[in-house]
Amino acid sequence: MTDFAGLGLAQPILRAITDEGYTTPTPIQLNSIPALIGGRDLLGVAQTGTGKTAAFTLPLLHRLSLDTSKPKSRQPRALILAPTRELAAQISDSVRCYGQHLRLRSTAVFGGASIRPQISTLSQGVHVLVATPGRLLDLMNQRHLRLDSVETFILDEADRMLDMGFIPDVKKITAALPNKRQTLMFSATMPKSIEGLADSLLNNPTRVEVAPTSTTVEKVEQHVLFVAKDKKRSLLSELLKDQDIARVLVFTRTKHGADRVVRHLQQAGVRADAIHGNKTQNNRQRALKSFRSGRIRALVATDIAARGIDVEDVTHVINFDLPNEPESYVHRIGRTARAGAGGIALSFCDHEERAYLRNIERIIRQCVPVLEDHPFHAADIANAAPPAKRGQNRKRRPNNNQQRRNPQHTKRISVNGGKPAHAKAGGKHSHGKGNRKTTRSNNNDKAA
Numbered sequence: 001m002t003d004f005a006g007l008g009l010a011q012p013i014l015r016a017i018t019d020e021g022y023t024t025p026t027p028i029q030l031n032s033i034p035a036l037i038g039g040r041d042l043l044g045v046a047q048t049g050t051g052k053t054a055a056f057t058l059p060l061l062h063r064l065s066l067d068t069s070k071p072k073s074r075q076p077r078a079l080i081l082a083p084t085r086e087l088a089a090q091i092s093d094s095v096r097c098y099g100q101h102l103r104l105r106s107t108a109v110f111g112g113a114s115i116r117p118q119i120s121t122l123s124q125g126v127h128v129l130v131a132t133p134g135r136l137l138d139l140m141n142q143r144h145l146r147l148d149s150v151e152t153f154i155l156d157e158a159d160r161m162l163d164m165g166f167i168p169d170v171k172k173i174t175a176a177l178p179n180k181r182q183t184l185m186f187s188a189t190m191p192k193s194i195e196g197l198a199d200s201l202l203n204n205p206t207r208v209e210v211a212p213t214s215t216t217v218e219k220v221e222q223h224v225l226f227v228a229k230d231k232k233r234s235l236l237s238e239l240l241k242d243q244d245i246a247r248v249l250v251f252t253r254t255k256h257g258a259d260r261v262v263r264h265l266q267q268a269g270v271r272a273d274a275i276h277g278n279k280t281q282n283n284r285q286r287a288l289k290s291f292r293s294g295r296i297r298a299l300v301a302t303d304i305a306a307r308g309i310d311v312e313d314v315t316h317v318i319n320f321d322l323p324n325e326p327e328s329y330v331h332r333i334g335r336t337a338r339a340g341a342g343g344i345a346l347s348f349c350d351h352e353e354r355a356y357l358r359n360i361e362r363i364i365r366q367c368v369p370v371l372e373d374h375p376f377h378a379a380d381i382a383n384a385a386p387p388a389k390r391g392q393n394r395k396r397r398p399n400n401n402q403q404r405r406n407p408q409h410t411k412r413i414s415v416n417g418g419k420p421a422h423a424k425a426g427g428k429h430s431h432g433k434g435n436r437k438t439t440r441s442n443n444n445d446k447a448a
């Protein structure tokens with residue numbers, strides 16, 4: 001039973017899946033869909049990129065399609081809660097797409113968009129409502145919405161809800177749900193408070209776990225580039241001279257940092273835009289649209305804004321700043337490995353970020369290979385950055401507290417398989433240590 005037909009989904013849904021071009025269910029879909037069709041609760045430990053949206057949407061649509069009566073005004077039969085507007089909009093698109101051959105109505109409500117059309121759509125009745133917590137509560141408080149007809153409740157990205165301070169809102173919302181319901185909860189990570197929330201919401205759930213280490217991370221070619229903080233922008237524009245970096249998501253830690261990077265890239269002639277919490281909803285949607293259509297080449301984002309963004313064919317993720325939460329690294333690089341595809345993730349690491357790198361290497365249980373063949377390689381930072389303890393991957397050096405990065409893991413490789421972005425005529429750079437040879441071959445010089 002490895003195809004969609006074997007999972008028990010209704011014909012109109014199978015048709016939509018075929019229209020989308022999916023042939024094989026992803027592991028999370030294989031493991032969740034039958035249980036969900038059977039009405040079980042589910043705890044899904046998975047991140048975006050695993051196919052989790054279809055894993056919950058397909059069985060939801062299947063169950064709703066069994067009763068085709070018109071939805072009651074202001075009383076949806078299914079509620080999907082997502083932490084960000086972008087994610088809510090994307091889930092809503094998926095619901096529409098997978099439900100295109102069904103007579104089901106759905107809508108998304110989120111802040112930053114006018115509430116009036118949302119009120120009007122709700123009053124006409126929808127089967128599926130996708131919402132962010134704040135706007136949902138507004139609508140409930142203004143009596144434009146009741147949750148007592150909800151048969152299925154789906155909480156997506158619960159850990160991000162926690163990070164964004166939405167758990168009290170989530171609790172208010174769940175208190176308004178009927179006790180008799182099917183509940184699904186997804187989270188990329190399982191901190192204690194999320195486990196507590198799962199215990200309180202779920203009834204004897206099936207647990208499906210898709211470990212990021214064995215899915216996304218392994219498909220992505222990862223490199224770390226040691227660079228001084230004040231050289232990061234120059235390094236970025238240098239890398240982007242390589243046109244093979246066709247569609248790149250650049251992550252910064254702060255919103256201002258994102259704006260600064262965009263300005264720098266634009267000055268360097270790279271079409272770029274930013275997406276972060278200070279941007280209006282319209283601005284964000286426009287930036288995303290331009291990125292999807294290829295009108296801009298670089299989208300610079302903060303973690304929260306980028307969460308849930310689903311853009312196909314992201315060729316590269318560049319961590320301009322390393323995230324201080326190692327899980328965010330997994331989320332970020334997952335953007336370039338959507339449902340089976342691979343990609344390249346390049347992470348800049350300055351002096352202060354060495355500890356972040358160590359924590360990342362610990363959770364992904366890999367040593368990220370060093371790319372030192374670039375003009376801004378900071379050998380001092382590289383040598384001061386020991387790789388994380390990860391058993392056999394690491395050679396122990398007793399009697400040396402300041403353990404050095406194992407040269408075995410310090411590969412001098414080029415981005416894009418021997419075609420470095422930064423190659424200059426002559427192909428020779430001094431990389432801080434004059435005695436280091438570059439491994440660049442002659443054809444690299446053409447990439448200038």
Ligand code: AMP
Nearest residue numbers: 022024025026048049050051052053339
């Ligand atoms: P998600 O994890 O829900 O964000 O999905 C990631 C991407 O995978 C989306 O672009 C989906 O359209 C795509 N996708 C989901 N399921 C499948 C599948 N079975 N085969 C191919 N692509 C899929």
